[in-house]
Structure formats: structure tokens, C-alpha cells
Amino acid sequence: xxxARPSLIAAEGIGGKSLAxxxxxxxxKSKPCKVEGVAILEREIGGSVSVxxxxxxxxxxxxxxxxxADALRTVASVEGRSEEGVAQDVKQSFVGTAPQVATQISxxxxxxxxxxxxxxxxxxxxxxxxxxxxxxxxxxxxxILRGVGFRIAAGEALAIVGPNGAxxxxxxxxxxxxxxxRQGRIWIEGKAVDELDERALSRQIGYLPQRFRLFGGSIAxxxxxFDSIDAKAVIAAAxxxxxxxxxxxxxxxxxxxxxxxxxxxxxxxxxxxALAKALYRDPLLVVLDEPGSSLDNNGSDALAAAxxxxxxxxxxxxxxxxxxxxxxxxxKVLVLNQGKVAVYGDRDEVMRDGMPVRTGEFSRR
Numbered sequence: 617x618x619x620a621r622p623s624l625i626a627a628e629g630i631g632g633k634s635l636a637x638x639x640x641x642x643x644x645k646s647k648p649c650k651v652e653g654v655a656i657l658e659r660e661i662g663g664s665v666s667v668x669x670x671x672x673x674x675x676x677x678x679x680x681x682x683x684x685a686d687a688l689r690t691v692a693s694v695e696g697r698s699e700e701g702v703a704q705d706v707k708q709s710f711v712g713t714a715p716q717v718a719t720q721i722s723x724x725x726x727x728x729x730x731x732x733x734x735x736x737x738x739x740x741x742x743x744x745x746x747x748x749x750x751x752x753x754x755x756x757x758x759x760i761l762r763g764v765g766f767r768i769a770a771g772e773a774l775a776i777v778g779p780n781g782a783x784x785x786x787x788x789x790x791x792x793x794x795x796x797x798r799q800g801r802i803w804i805e806g807k808a809v810d811e812l813d814e815r816a817l818s819r820q821i822g823y824l825p826q827r828f829r830l831f832g833g834s835i836a837x838x839x840x841x842f843d844s845i846d847a848k849a850v851i852a853a854a855x856x857x858x859x860x861x862x863x864x865x866x867x868x869x870x871x872x873x874x875x876x877x878x879x880x881x882x883x884x885x886x887x888x889x890a891l892a893k894a895l896y897r898d899p900l901l902v903v904l905d906e907p908g909s910s911l912d913n914n915g916s917d918a919l920a921a922a923x924x925x926x927x928x929x930x931x932x933x934x935x936x937x938x939x940x941x942x943x944x945x946x947x948k949v950l951v952l953n954q955g956k957v958a959v960y961g962d963r964d965e966v967m968r969d970g971m972p973v974r975t976g977e978f979s980r981r
Contacts, residue, residue, distance in 0.1 A: 630706050632671035632684055638706045639669070639691065641842045659694060667694055705831065743805055744768045744791075744901060744932045750799035751783075751790050760786045761955045765800075768948065773923055773933035775943040775963070778952035784936040785826055787952070788903050791934060792823045804900070822894035826905040826936075830886055832875035835863055839892045849897050856925060857892035858918020859885060883910040888918065895922060902926055904935040908942050920945050943967075 636655050640646070647656040647668065658668040669687035692699040744767070751761035760783045768774045776784050789795040791802060793809065802809040809817065830838050839850045850870065854860040862885060866872045872879050874889070881889075887910040894902055907919055923945045926933050935942060943949060949966040951959040959966055 630684055630688070630703060632687075633673045635684055635687060635691075635706055636671045636673060743770055743803075744934070745803040746791070746800065747803070748800040749787070749790060749797045749802070751786055751795060751797045753786070754795055759955065761790070761797075763800075764952070764955075764957055766948070766950050766957075766960055768932050768934070770930040770932060771927050772948060773927055773935065773946040774948045774950060775946035776934065776936045776950050776952060777938050777943065778958070782952040783955045784952055785905055788823075788905050788934065788936055791901070792821055792903050793817070819897065820900040822896065822899035822902040824887075824891050824894040824904045824907055826909070828887065828890040830874045830878075830881075830889060832878060833873065834868075834871045835866075835874055835889060836870040838874060838889060839896055841893060841896065846897070850892075853892040853896040854889075856895045856918075856922045857888045858915060858921070859888035859892060884915050887911060888915050891919070891922070895926075898929065898931070900931055902931055902933050904933070904937075906937055907935060908937060908939045916941065 632655070636657060639657050639659075644657040644659045647658050649656045653673050655671050655673050656668055657671065658666050660666045667690060669690050670683060671687055672683055688699050688702060692702045695702065745765075746767075747765050749761050749764040750759070751764075752759050764783075764787060766774065776787060778784055786795065790797050793814070796810075804812070831842070833842065835854075836845050836847070836850050839853055840846065847870075851860060854863055854870075863870055863872070866879070874881060874886075887907070891904075891907060894904065908916055911919060919942070923933055923935070923942075927947075933946070935946065937943065943963065946963055948961065949959070949963050950957060951966065959969070
């Protein structure tokens, strides 16, 4: 029996572009490269000593997986961490967001920089529609969703409920373009999501995953996704998430360091900061996966108020939760069971029929 190299296992599901974007955010510098679709990134580790990694930025390279694995091993060595730990950071950092690397390594990409790119054809508000979605786990190939469809108008919230393993999280990952359906499409105001500019679309989507984490840096950096800090937008997002008052009581306020070797926060505080990240700069679509799992009463009230504000400004909210108090803030309910739509309709009708209760999964907090 031949065992795969640890770096190859850790690199599973990570593309060269995502790893490049992660390293740029960590302070690595791009170097000129004459090969189209390849980036060279460098980091000084002391004096005149530096290390570099070579990454493919476009799919189709025969040795893409090996190069990503080699780069992952180098990064882990430089940071004094495990390859699995670095890989997890990369995956968590770019769930539901397009890596913003074009402006920094555009010569390697062979594409115009983002500043000169034509504006994306996106609307400020609009309906979200999923048609006949079939989704398989990209790691195992196991079929998860079969023929799922729904439509949400601007200013509406959809609750996705169902038993564990029904496909709730997988559906959300498809909505934020983390997983690509093998059949069916997702539309925003009549425009197919897979045809929209990925970088522009990522700024229109806010995502709070079920398994979230804060990264080493300040609270402000985490909320703005380690992009350039817009102080007004950061504070507005923190207020909407109900965490602003707690942040300003900390000694360093929004500059408080969190994550690795940073200030220890309660799980509820961490989740509200992660919620603020999802709400940053008023995205068109906000996707929340079990947002009430770690919230205290204050956090639950802030979540309900945030959903109400999102609806008032005509955003679309999709939330996976079996919590009745959260579902009560939604307009429509979709019940998933074994990857299929069991019930879909207006909240009051679905609740009155009692189908969600029969799933045995509703939490009555």
C-alpha cells in the first residue's frame, strides 16, 4: 500500500489561485514571471535570505496539484505550522469569496488589472433563483442534492430546514459558488451566476459558514476580510451584528488582535464578528449557515434585527437553521430531506402544515 504525501492530502481542494491570494494577504510579494498563467511569490525570512513558491493560476496544468502541494509544504515550513493547518486557513479564508489576486499579479495572469477591468453587469438588488440543482460532493463524488429549486424576491429571507445530512450546508456552498452544481443553474435577477464576473460577485455576497474562525490580525481586518479598511463600513457592520458596543470596550478597540496569539473571545463574540464580516459593505446576497448556534440572547436579538435590516434594504437572505425563532424572521421555508425538496412555500403555510416539526429537527429556543 502506497501512502500519499501529507502535502498532497492537505492540498486537496485548493487551487493555485486561492493559495496565491492567501499568501499575498500574508505579506508574500509577487515577482515578474514570463510564463502565462503562473505566479512566483517570494518572502524574506531574514537578512538577504528568501524563499519562493511557483503556483499555477489557471486550471489545466498537468502538475497543478503537485505544485500546490510543494508550495503548501514550503509555507508550512516558513510559518512553523502543519501543512493541514495552513490548508485549513486557505480553505476557510476563501469560502464564498473570489481570491483578489488580479491587481497584484496581473502580468502572471495575462489579464488586465482590476482597476482597468470593465464594470461587472450586476444589479444593486434582485431576485435569486435556483433551478433543478444537482450537486455532488467534489471530494467523494457522493450525490447530495437532487433537483432542488426555489425563488426568492429582493427583500425576502428564505429559511432552509431539515434533518442532519439533508444537504442544507451543501446548498449554501453552491449559492456562494464554493461548490459547482453538476446540473442546474443559479440566477441573480435573470443573470446566470456562473457567467458573472467572479471578483465583482464576491463583493456582493456575504457568507457566514457553520464552521467559522477568526484569523490572526485585528478585529477590523477580520471584518473587512483583510482588504483595505473602510472604517465607516466596518463599524456599521459591527453595529448590525450587535458587537460594536463590546468591541469599543476592549483596550485596543477595533485594533484588538484576535486569532492566533490574539485576545481570547467568547464563542458568541467570535460568531458576531464573523457575522459582521458577512454584513460588511451591504452585500446583495447574505448566506448564513446555522447562525444561532453560538449566540447568546443579545446575539440572537442582533441577528433578528440584522435580518430585518437586510430585508428593508432589499437584500436577499438565505439562512440554514432549525431554530424556530430564526425561521420566524423569514418569509419562505424550504424543507430538505435526503437531498430533495420535501416542502417549499410561504413560512406561515409551511409552519401551519407542520411539516418542519415532523422532521424532528426544530429547536424551540
